[in-house]
Amino acid sequence: MSGVSAAQQAAAAVDDAFAARLGAADDTAALDVEAIRADFPILGRAVRGGNPLIYLDSGATSHKPRQVLDAERDFYTMHNSAAHRGAHLLGEEATDAYEGARVRVAAFIGADPDEVVFTKSATEAINLVAYAMSNAATAGPDAERFRVGPGDEILVTEMEHHANLVPWQQLCQRTGATLRWFGVTSDGRLDLSNADQLINDATRLVAVTHQSNVTGTVPPVGEIAALAHARGALVVADGAQSVPHRAVDVAGLGADFLAFSAHKMLGPSGIGVLWGRRRLLEGMPPYVTGGSMIEMVRMEGSTFMPPPERFEAGVPAAAQAVGLAAACDYLDGLGMAAVAAHEESLTAYALEVLGDIGGVRILGPLSTDHRGGAVSFTVEGIHPHDVGQVLDELGIAVRTGHHCAWPLHRALGAQSSTRASFYVYNTHDEVDALADGVRQAQKFFTAQ
Amino acid sequence: MQLESLYQEIILDHYRRPHHKGLREPFDAQVFHVNPTCGDEVTLRVTLKDAGGEPAVADVSYDALGCSISQASASVMADMIIGKTVREAMDISGAFLELMQSRGAGEPDEDVLGDAVAFEGVSKYPARIKCALLGWMAWKDATAQAMDGRGPHGRGDAATAANATREQI
Numbered sequence: 001m002s003g004v005s006a007a008q009q010a011a012a013a014v015d016d017a018f019a020a021r022l023g024a025a026d027d028t029a030a031l032d033v034e035a036i037r038a039d040f041p042i043l044g045r046a047v048r049g050g051n052p053l054i055y056l057d058s059g060a061t062s063h064k065p066r067q068v069l070d071a072e073r074d075f076y077t078m079h080n081s082a083a084h085r086g087a088h089l090l091g092e093e094a095t096d097a098y099e100g101a102r103v104r105v106a107a108f109i110g111a112d113p114d115e116v117v118f119t120k121s122a123t124e125a126i127n128l129v130a131y132a133m134s135n136a137a138t139a140g141p142d143a144e145r146f147r148v149g150p151g152d153e154i155l156v157t158e159m160e161h162h163a164n165l166v167p168w169q170q171l172c173q174r175t176g177a178t179l180r181w182f183g184v185t186s187d188g189r190l191d192l193s194n195a196d197q198l199i200n201d202a203t204r205l206v207a208v209t210h211q212s213n214v215t216g217t218v219p220p221v222g223e224i225a226a227l228a229h230a231r232g233a234l235v236v237a238d239g240a241q242s243v244p245h246r247a248v249d250v251a252g253l254g255a256d257f258l259a260f261s262a263h264k265m266l267g268p269s270g271i272g273v274l275w276g277r278r279r280l281l282e283g284m285p286p287y288v289t290g291g292s293m294i295e296m297v298r299m300e301g302s303t304f305m306p307p308p309e310r311f312e313a314g315v316p317a318a319a320q321a322v323g324l325a326a327a328c329d330y331l332d333g334l335g336m337a338a339v340a341a342h343e344e345s346l347t348a349y350a351l352e353v354l355g356d357i358g359g360v361r362i363l364g365p366l367s368t369d370h371r372g373g374a375v376s377f378t379v380e381g382i383h384p385h386d387v388g389q390v391l392d393e394l395g396i397a398v399r400t401g402h403h404c405a406w407p408l409h410r411a412l413g414a415q416s417s418t419r420a421s422f423y424v425y426n427t428h429d430e431v432d433a434l435a436d437g438v439r440q441a442q443k444f445f446t447a448q
Numbered sequence: 449m450q451l452e453s454l455y456q457e458i459i460l461d462h463y464r465r466p467h468h469k470g471l472r473e474p475f476d477a478q479v480f481h482v483n484p485t486c487g488d489e490v491t492l493r494v495t496l497k498d499a500g501g502e503p504a505v506a507d508v509s510y511d512a513l514g515c516s517i518s519q520a521s522a523s524v525m526a527d528m529i530i531g532k533t534v535r536e537a538m539d540i541s542g543a544f545l546e547l548m549q550s551r552g553a554g555e556p557d558e559d560v561l562g563d564a565v566a567f568e569g570v571s572k573y574p575a576r577i578k579c580a581l582l583g584w585m586a587w588k589d590a591t592a593q594a595m596d597g598r599g600p601h602g603r604g605d606a607a608t609a610a611n612a613t614r615e616q617i
Contacts, residue, residue, distance in 0.1 A: 385488075386455075386517075389573070415488075416486055
C-alpha cells in the first residue's frame with residue numbers, strides 16, 4: 001500500500017501487538033489442561049463405538065464448563081424474573097444480574113458497558129448494523145451518518161463467514177449500494193494489493209473478519225480500519241473467532257463495531273454481543289423494535305431509549321447474559337494470553353502432523369504467523385463428509401463442508417473441507433488422534 | 449467399526465466406478481440441486497420416452513460433486529430407473545425415501561430397491577441422509593419438469609431445487 005500515514009503505522013503496530021499476543025507463549029504459564037477438562041462434564045461422555053469424545057469443533061460451538069452451567073442454573077433457581085420490568089425483588093435481582101453481566105462483558109473487551117449491546121448471536125449483531133443502515137433512510141437527521149444508497153460502496157472480503165457477507169449483500173439490495181470485496185491470496189491471506197482502489201471516497205462501510213473461521217487467518221483489521229477511517233467509512237469486525245481465543249481490546253482494535261457470540265467462548269447459546277462506539281450507537285436507528293427499547297409510545301408513533309436499550313427489544317436473555325459473564329470469568333481466570341499460547345501450540349502441531357500426511361492439503365497459512373486455531377484441510381480423493389464419517393467413528397468430532405464460507409472455499413479451489421478447531425480443553429494427543437484418523441480414512445477409501 | 453455397515457462394498461464400488469455418469473444429449477429437462485449444508489451439487493438430465501402409452505425413463509445422465517454416499521446413490525439410482533416407466537421409478541424412489549427416513553429400522557425390499565438396499569446403513573446417520581437423497585430428489589424434480597412439458601432443455605432453479613430437497617426430508 002502506498003502513502004502510509006502515521007495513523008496507519010500506529011494501526012499496524014497494534015496489529016503486530018495483537019499478532020504478538022497470538023504467539024506470547026514464553027511469559028505465560030501453560031494451561032493445566034487436565035484440570036480444565038475436569039470442568040467440562042460433556043468431555044466425560046462416550047460417543048460412537050464407546051469411544052471417548054475428542055472434540056475438535058469448537059470453531060462451530062464450544063463446550064461449557066460447570067461454572068457457566070452453574071451460573072445459569074443459579075439464575076433460574078434463585079433470581080429468575082424479567083429484567084427491566086416490575087418492581088418486585090426478583091425483578092430487581094434479574095435486572096442487576098443482567099446489567100452486571102453487561103459490565104463484566106464490557107471489561108472482558110475493554111469497553112464501556114453502555115457500548116455493549118446484547119443480541120441473540122454474532123449473526124444478529126451484524127444484521128443489527130446492516131438493518132440500522134437501511135432503516136437510516138427513513139430515520140431522523142441523527143441517522144444521516146448511516147445512510148447508504150446508489151453510488152455508495154460496502155466493502156467486504158472473500159474470506160468472510162456468510163454471517164458477515166449475506167447481511168451486506170442484502171443491505172446493498174435494499175439500498176442500491178454496491179458491494180465490493182477484497183480477494184484472497186492462494187495461501188489464504190487477504191489480498192490488500194488493491195486496497196487503495198477498493199477503499200475510496202464512495203466506501204461507506206468495511207466489514208472484515210478478525211479471524212477466519214476456515215483458515216484461521218488474522219487480517220490486519222487495524223490497518224484496514226485506518227484506511228477506511230481516512231475515507232470516512234465505518235468498520236465492522238467479525239470477532240466470532242477472535243474474542244473467544246485471545247485478548248481483544250476494543251480500544252486498540254481500530255474497528256467501530258465488533259460482533260461476537262457467547263456460545264463459541266464457553267458461554268450459552270442464544271446470546272451474542274455487538275460492541276459499538278458510543279457516538280455511533282447513539283445515531284443508529286433500531287433494528288428490532290418492541291418492548292424495552294421504547295421511551296414513549298403513543299398510537300401515532302414512539303420514541304426510543306438511548307443505546308444499548310434501543311437495540312434490545314423484548315425481555316432480555318438474562319440467564320444467558322449471566323452465563324456469558326461466567327464464561328468471561330472462566331477465561332480471564334485462565335488468562336487470555338495463556339489461552340492463545342495453548343491454541344498456538346496445538347495449531348502449530350496440527351499444521352505439522354497433518355502436513356506430513358501425503359495427500360493432505362491445508363487451506364490457508366502454513367505457519368502460526370497471524371493465524372489462529374482453525375485448521376481446514378482436504379484429503380486427496382476423499383470427500384470431507386467421508387473423512388468426517390471415519391473420524392466420527394473414532395469419536396473425533398470435526399466440521400465438514402464449507403463452514404459457512406462458500407466463497408472462500410471457491411477462492412482456494414476447494415469444494416469443501418474438513419476443519420479441526422481447538423480450544424482450552426484440547427490436547428496434543430487429540431491432534432495425534434486426528435492425524436491417525438485421517439490416515440485410517442485414507443486406508444479405508446483407497447483400499448483395493 | 450460400524451463403518452462397513454455404512455459403506456457397504458456396493459456403495460464403494462459405485463463410488464469408485466460410477467455408472468451412467470456424464471451429461472448426455474438429448475434431454476427433456478435438466479436440474480441443478482445443491483445440498484446447502486455441505487455444498488455438494490448435482491446437475492441431472494432426464495430423457496423420457498413413450499412405453500406403450502406410458503412415460504418411461506429413457507436416460508438419466510448427471511454430473512455431480514460430492515461424497516461417496518451421494519455419488520454412489522446417484523449411480524445406483526441411474527442403474528435402477530433407466531428403462532423403467534416413470535410410475536415404477538417413482539415407486540422405487542418412494543421406497544428409497546422411506547428407507548432413508550427409517551432411522552435404521554427399515555426393512556428394505558430387495559425386489560423393489562435392488563442395489564439401493566445397500567444404503568440401509570445411511571438411515572442411521574441423519575447427517576448423511578441428504579447425501580443419499582440428493583440425486584433422487586434431483587431426478588424427481590427433473591422428471592416433474594419434463595412431464596409438465598417444461599422441457600426439453602428446461603432448467604431448474606437452484607434455490608427452489610434446494611428447498612425441494614429439504615422439504616422431502
